[in-house]
Amino acid sequence: MDTKIRFAWLLVVIAAIFFAIGRTTAQSHTTLNKETVANLSTAMHGEAFAFAKYMLYAQHARKSGNKDVADLFEKAAHTERFQHFAEEAQLAGLVGSDEDNLRDAIKGESYEVQTMYFEFAHQAVTAGDRAVADRFEEVRQDEMVHRDAFKAALAKLQAKPAVSQ
Ligand SMILES: [Fe+2]
Ligand SMILES: [Fe+2]
Missing domain, CATH: 1.10.287 (Helix Hairpins)
Structure with missing residues (x-):
């Protein structure tokens, strides 16, 4: 009987160690300091x-x-x-997942289109840096194409029926 109890305790300890290791590995990047x-x-x-x-x-x-x-x-x-x-x-x-990555990319491209390049082009025009302003505006148009392509890809992915395992 004593041997059985000791064996049971050993199993509990081993299970606890594996559980702790698993938690540390799975949460390594979610528990990082800000x-x-x-x-x-x-x-x-x-x-x-x-x-x-x-x-x-x-x-x-x-x-x-x-x-x-x-x-x-x-x-x-x-x-x-x-x-x-x-x-x-x-x-x-x-x-992350392909959907997460597309969402992140859409967010980044949207920021460039609506805020960053929009404001940068305006600032460059105001400062008289015409060549830079033109380039910022041209790049902004390219980012619009990227944003829309990512949006279309996300919609296509979401419409795809789930593959059964
Ligand atoms: Fe480096
Ligand atoms: Fe881009």
């Missing part, structure tokens, strides 16, 4: 910008005949994008 989440966002913006910038620098270096400099920029850009950004995005829980 400031940590903000820092992850800042870091991801920096890494994404560094990737884009280094690719342009690499392009310039290649055109200038400096192959080694171009390769160096491309190698660093690859790390910024496929290691630093990707690892931080994983920790931040950036990628």
Whole structure:
């Protein structure tokens, strides 16, 4: 009898440990400190910008005949994008379901269309920076196309019948 009770307790302890580990893993990005989440966002913006910038620098270096400099920029850009950004995005829980991702993209593009590029173009016109104003307005039109394509894709996905498992 004693052996049976001890065995039962052992099972309870093992089950509790597995439950605790499962909870920690599943909730790792939902329980992050608010400031940590903000820092992850800042870091991801920096890494994404560094990737884009280094690719342009690499392009310039290649055109200038400096192959080694171009390769160096491309190698660093690859790390910024496929290691630093990707690892931080994983920790931040950036990628959700396809529907969640489309909703997030629509939100971002809508902000660019209705607020950001709209106000930036207006500011540039007022300041007399005509070329920048024109570019902002042209980009705004492209973002409209993105927003609408994402909206259409979301509607199509939502209309799709659920696949039975
Ligand atoms: Fe980096
Ligand atoms: Fe866009």
